[in-house]
Amino acid sequence: MKGTISQLRTYERSVQLLMVHQFTINLGFYMLMPYLAAHLSGGLGLAGWVVGLVLGVRNFSQQGMFLIGGTLADRLGYKPLIVAGCLLRTAGFAALGFVDSLPALLAASAATGLAGALFNPAVRAYLAADAGERRVEAFALFNVFYQAGILLGPLVGMALTGVDFRLTCLVAAVVFAVLSIVQIRALPARRGAAGAGDRRESVLTQWRGVFRNRPFLLFAAAMTGSYVLTFQVYLALPLDVRRVVGDGGSGTAAVALLFAVSGLATILFQTRVTAWCKARMDPGRALSLGLLTMGAAFTPLLAATALPVPEGGTGRWLLAAAPPALAALLLALGTMIAYPFEMDTIVRLSGDRLVATHYGLYNTICGVGITLGNLLTGAALDAARSAGAPALPWLALLALGLLCAAAVAGLRRTGRLDPPVRSPAPEPETA
Numbered sequence: 001m002k003g004t005i006s007q008l009r010t011y012e013r014s015v016q017l018l019m020v021h022q023f024t025i026n027l028g029f030y031m032l033m034p035y036l037a038a039h040l041s042g043g044l045g046l047a048g049w050v051v052g053l054v055l056g057v058r059n060f061s062q063q064g065m066f067l068i069g070g071t072l073a074d075r076l077g078y079k080p081l082i083v084a085g086c087l088l089r090t091a092g093f094a095a096l097g098f099v100d101s102l103p104a105l106l107a108a109s110a111a112t113g114l115a116g117a118l119f120n121p122a123v124r125a126y127l128a129a130d131a132g133e134r135r136v137e138a139f140a141l142f143n144v145f146y147q148a149g150i151l152l153g154p155l156v157g158m159a160l161t162g163v164d165f166r167l168t169c170l171v172a173a174v175v176f177a178v179l180s181i182v183q184i185r186a187l188p189a190r191r192g193a194a195g196a197g198d199r200r201e202s203v204l205t206q207w208r209g210v211f212r213n214r215p216f217l218l219f220a221a222a223m224t225g226s227y228v229l230t231f232q233v234y235l236a237l238p239l240d241v242r243r244v245v246g247d248g249g250s251g252t253a254a255v256a257l258l259f260a261v262s263g264l265a266t267i268l269f270q271t272r273v274t275a276w277c278k279a280r281m282d283p284g285r286a287l288s289l290g291l292l293t294m295g296a297a298f299t300p301l302l303a304a305t306a307l308p309v310p311e312g313g314t315g316r317w318l319l320a321a322a323p324p325a326l327a328a329l330l331l332a333l334g335t336m337i338a339y340p341f342e343m344d345t346i347v348r349l350s351g352d353r354l355v356a357t358h359y360g361l362y363n364t365i366c367g368v369g370i371t372l373g374n375l376l377t378g379a380a381l382d383a384a385r386s387a388g389a390p391a392l393p394w395l396a397l398l399a400l401g402l403l404c405a406a407a408v409a410g411l412r413r414t415g416r417l418d419p420p421v422r423s424p425a426p427e428p429e430t431a
């Protein structure tokens with residue numbers, strides 16, 4: 001951890017603030033969101049379909065508005081969108097603890113989702129601009145802070161929710177309020193390198209240009225599978241644990257192990273993995289290796305389907321916990337390999353122009369892919385149960401990883417991952 005802090009100090013103040021920003025964002029988000037469904041169904045007594053609607057509205061308002069958020073960030077500057085998103089999430093989280101009517105809950109949920117659509121593309125574009133030639137290393141460090149927030153947030157939320165869910169909402173809102181104040185006072189205003197020229201174009205003209213960026217769209221489609229694969233830490237892996245040991249304390253401990261392994265591995269090894277990859281391979285090869293590793297993550301689960309399930313005791317728990325934990329570790333490793341180069345490739349394919357808009361569209365494409373991928377994964381899990389073929393979902397996920405790795409390798413081989421040739425752009429403007 002000392003090495004991480006030392007590395008953070010080598011960046012300028014704005015980059016340091018963005019790292020702390022992302023940690024705080026995830027801390028506040030994950031201290032509340034894992035417990036929201038239980039509050040809605042248990043605390044408020046809402047029907048299951050209503051709980052699904054409230055949570056779905058949050059996800060839709062975020063995924064559906066990423067392109068808008070990125071476009072606004074390119075036109076208005078990164079800082080206003082970061083601050084606006086934090087303020088909006090402050091209001092949304094505070095409201096979630098104190099409203100009980102469906103319209104108010106839907107409005108609060110939509111606000112929290114829209115907030116993410118506003119600040120997420122802006123943060124990544126800002127980081128890419130200020131990190132400069134150290135962009136890959138900066139995104140590796142960014143992922144460390146990102147995962148640290150995910151790891152710590154649920155623990156804080158568990159303690160607060162044990163007292164009162166409304167306390168959790170208030171603390172999460174205060175976290176975002178404090179973050180908003182810090183960003184207003186300390187974060188320099190910043191625009192993208194080509195911000196002035198881009199602002200003279202209409203939004204539709206800009207969008208047409210982004211949608212005509214065929215290498216970028218192909219890259220986004222190829223990388224969508226990586227998000228489907230990594231999401232299985234929240235979907236298929238916990239379900240497999242529950243299938244073997246049930247919903248009791250043993251199952252809860254095994255599921256907790258998944259998240260601990262994934263988060264701690266990233267915090268401890270992300271920067272080392274990135275340095276090793278950067279010294280030995282180009283970005284396209286690193287991306288393919290990361291995707292191959294993500295696909296291979298499901299081989300322990302595939303192998304476990306050939307083993308007899310012990311009647312009980314330690315052997316049964318180990319069979320439930322060890323293969324998913326190893327899968328979570330390999331998924332984390334694949335993400336560590338790919339993520340910094342993925343974020344850098346988006347910037348390069350944009351030609352350093354309308355970077356936030358590209359990030360916004362990329363997030364939307366991947367969000368749609370996650371939704372479709374999870375539906376298919378769920379269908380595969382159901383089919384495996386009904387057909388008595390437990391290997392089916394793991395084979396499908398392994399094949400997805402191999403397919404995505406091959407697609408990225410094809411893009412690399414045909415030169416589609418190379419940045420477009422443009423005239424030199426001016427330095428980022430400081431507003």
